[in-house]
Amino acid sequence: MTGFSATGYDSVQSEPADTFRPSHQTAFYADCSIRCSWPVCPQRQLPGSRVMASELNYGTSASVRIDVPVTAVLADFPTPRGEPLDDPVAAVAAALLDPLDFPPMTRSTVPGDQIVLAVDRAVPQAAAVVAGVVHALLDGNAEASDIVIISTDLDPTRLTSLLAEEIRSQISVITHDPRAADALGYLATSQEGKQIRFHRVLLEADVVLPIGTLRLDEGLSYFGINAGLFPMFSDAETIERFRSPGTTSSDVHQRRRSEEAEEAVWLLGSLFTLQVAPGPRDSILHVLAGDARSVAKRGRELCKAAWKHQSPSRAELVVASIEGGPEHQTWDNFSRALFSASRAVRDGGAIVLCTELGCPPGPALQKLTADGTDDQLMQALRRDRSEDAVAAALLVTERRRVHVYLLSHLASEIVEDLGLGYVASTDDVERLSRQFESCILLGNAQHAVLATADE
Template sequence: MPVVTHIHLGDCPPLELSLRDEAWIGCHEPQSPGEAESLDVAAATMAALQQPVGFPPITQAMVPGDQVAIALGADVRQADAVVRGLVAALEWAGAGRESVQVVVGSTAEADTLREQLQDLVQDGCVVIGHTPSDEKALCYLAAVDEVPLLMCRELFEADVVIPVGCGRTAGSYDSRGPYESLYPRFSDTATQRRYEQADALDGPTAVSTRRGETDRAGWLLGASLVVQVVPAPGGGVAKVVAGAPDDVAQAVAEACDSQWVQEVESRARLVVATLAGNEQEQTWDNVARALYAASLAADEDYSAVAICTRIHTPPGKTLRKLMTMNGDLERVASELQGAQTDDAQAAWEIYKALCRGPVYFMSQLDEETVEELGMTHVNSPEELTRLVERSESCLVLNEGQYAVPRFPAHSR
């Protein structure tokens, strides 16, 4: 008897899939947006700051006249509502809107957020886009192993810095804890490029080293109060947590585990991983995250992966290198190692997946582009269904940018 499940793709209605019962391993099947419990994100953010974990209420963390910088990380869902809740909490603590700066990672992000927060901006709240290539936009924070640690000037000069990040499950791709929203996002271009290096996460100590560097940047900046926004299956927000970094990290780990960890009994010959969420979540960075999540549950000897997205962003510099290799994986490895661009890690995860087997890709890119990247173009849900029906064993990871497969202790 066939098993029926659903895949969640972009912000479209769920698509139905069916496959043989004997081939079925499992599916992380979130609620649809209409089924998910609605959370007033602004109110939840304000409440989190009024009763932070492991930290006094925000009224005790500030003095009159303090200048506050909100360091808004990437991939924070409903970021405008989060900022509104933060500003409301700061006003409750006695700060005026004119004393608040919201710092984001680029001028384009600033333009978008400024449009969403027109009323706050009119009352004096400032939205600033960080420019990592501008020396005047950076300040020397400390020397680490004789290398200058540079950070965004607005954060360096603020009396209070509040990092706001996307909460992720421990063990997910490049998860670096409560200061991930700060570093290297608000550092200099050279540091950002180093973190973007294609194979930067492959060394045995790479993950712990990056986590240590990120934590150190937060400590040196004096960011003792942090905010994390936990994404909910179905495209929403599950929880907002504020407080001391270690306490927030623990609370977020528990919340993310309950939302995003999928227990699986065995590895699969085919892993289907989707990117759900709006256009802002349809990125090559999230493709890298989904490919990494798929690799955790894929058969180690041979496996195929199908990445289902709504992405339409053309390949960047390093992805375009894949397009010139004609499937020569040895040449791909030598060309990609050391590449430092914003799409290098996506290219590297595609390469590693191709080393295990075929990669199928559903997107809004044209077939020729996908095939030149070394992947097989999936044109429709019907094609995906046929692929799943032929598979020896199959696992579905919905919202693969967040989902993490784990094996029970007895099956390891």
């Protein structure tokens, strides 16, 4: 678990007089036109060298081709290590039949048990994962009418789309609303003296099966495998406390929240979990089920093997991408990708994020369009509990250190008002890459972490 920087976002210094502010100016880089809001970097003339052609996927099916001298590419990580699963439904069923340090799921239930599947909205191929779980339960002692699915998804019915109609019609599907007080119940008081609340369906269940997404511990805003249950299905006040920029500003704060999540899930009595390791786009690399601590340990090893990369040093330019459909093109993933790229770029360098992001900025990001210094912005963001507060705080921190460019589906005015450089096309990304003497390519950056040998 890692904060925004070595010293946290509180290390933002007083703003110099020449700090850039959005101005909608147009900067010309050789033969490409990229709108930005900072002083233009001088064009670099790279010495003659053999050209390396690399392709970086982003969005649903788009890609950007980058041709740069071989000597300029410090690292090229377009995909994770490992092959995506061909049949995630079968993989889920197999994991439940042979879990880690726990009896098979079919032996952990008795007829008549109410079984609640708590599905993290970030789970890739969620419908396939749910189908695998349901089929495994039906092969045991459960009836379809015993199964309840709870999610924060605004359209939770998509989670049952791969099930037969006669099964789907008997399963209850619930959308969790953290502000619906009548749907919440008190469980206990934590060691820190905070009230622990869950959706009542979880408190009343005989068996709770959390279904979540594994990430690297060093990733931004990752509170461990228990966070897909708590605070996700808790009350609004708790959720907002976890997503405060202050929570992710240091390892200590993140560790405390991870411990709080683990305590809450333990008090709930949920010891069994199912977690998936994400692959490129919407694919799955691994499925793990069993004792929560055993799954966390094995999941950490698998994610490190797949998603932790190393480069000999930081680069002047990092081109990073976010793959996947609209459900992956979010400001949460924007902040994760920016965080990963920021750990690979030199001070004064540039980051290009290739996305299909189309959702408008939330209330915290909109604060970045207001007049005022970065110190004033950070002071306001520390008190912000909006869903995009972490993304806003990270962007304020990083845009002072490096230039950040965004290829997306957002209008140029929106991008520039955030203090980002607007990139209109993949051609501009390719041309921009020629202006730097060193480059790192990082695909699916929302999942990846890059370490450098010189740090």
